[in-house]
Amino acid sequence: MAVADADLLVEVTGAVATVVIHNPARRNAMTTAMWRRLPRLLDDLEADPAVRVLVLTGADGTFCAGADLGDLDELLDAGDGSIAVAAEERLAGFAKPTVAAVQGACVGGGCQLAVACDLRIAAEDARFGVPPARLGLVYPAPTTRRLARLVGPAAAKHLLFTAELVDAGRALRVGLVDEVLSGDALAGRVDELTAAITARSQLTVAAAKEIVDGRADADRVAWWHGQVRASGEAREGVAAFHERRPPRFGWVPPAGR
Known part of the structure; x- marks a missing residue:
């Protein structure tokens, strides 16, 4: 080409x-x-x-x-x-x-x-x-x-x-x-x-970028914490740590977030 x-x-x-x-x-x-x-x-x-x-x-x-x-x-x-x-x-x-x-x-x-x-x-x-x-x-x-x-x-x-x-x-x-x-x-x-x-939790990465860049107000930070509870990312991360295996993170941004 x-x-x-x-x-x-x-x-x-x-x-x-x-x-x-x-x-x-x-x-x-x-x-x-x-x-x-x-x-x-x-x-x-x-x-x-x-x-x-x-x-x-x-x-x-x-x-x-x-x-x-x-x-x-x-x-x-x-x-x-x-x-x-x-x-x-x-x-x-x-x-x-x-x-x-x-x-x-x-x-x-x-x-x-x-x-x-x-x-x-x-x-x-x-x-x-x-x-x-x-x-x-x-x-x-x-x-x-x-x-x-x-x-x-x-x-x-x-x-x-x-x-x-x-x-x-x-x-x-x-x-x-x-x-x-x-x-x-x-x-x-x-x-x-x-x-x-790319191997890390994309939820963590996306939230960290918004917060470090000053684009997340208190409501948005609360939304991110809600995503942690709803997604199961933290439970998977802790389980992988205890089981000594790579985590299988699966969070994707909700449509229209």
Whole structure:
């Protein structure tokens, strides 16, 4: 099958969906069409009961060099209402765990997407940057706040004020990434991590994501506890622990939850 020059490629293997940012001629920069497609693609994957984890990565050893500046006017005119921010917000709100697997450049819009994921695993050659100060742009407010929540105000200001690229080691120290591995080990570690997540209680995982992200009020938390009682997940988990066997978790999100 022919691959478009610039597109988002999707592969579902078992319970893991992998979305590949593919625009090799521009180091996987996100085009307007790609920003528009991402939320629709995420809607489909979120609705697929077979998918339990989403991995976001880039083609050919590069994560994403940012937004394609050929589309700059459209992005500028919209400000914080841009399609890039809408795509980022949809990714951040994805109901299932998300993992960014980062090699090479992860800059601008690429860093924006990586920060919107739940976890970030990086290869040693990964480089991260937030370049608006080089371009005379104002980084979107939701994006800026998300970055600051992740790395803290000082590290966020350093990235924003200087527009410097930081290596994977510094990214790890400030909390921008969770793990750094050799390039050869990255894919195996991502497979290991996603396998661990998919084997756990999806009730626990979904509830934890909502609560950590601040999207569960008191009524919603009570609803989650009700799901524990109604589903039998905890009884199965405890029984498996005592019987020294893998648990057979079976909770699936109720329709229209």
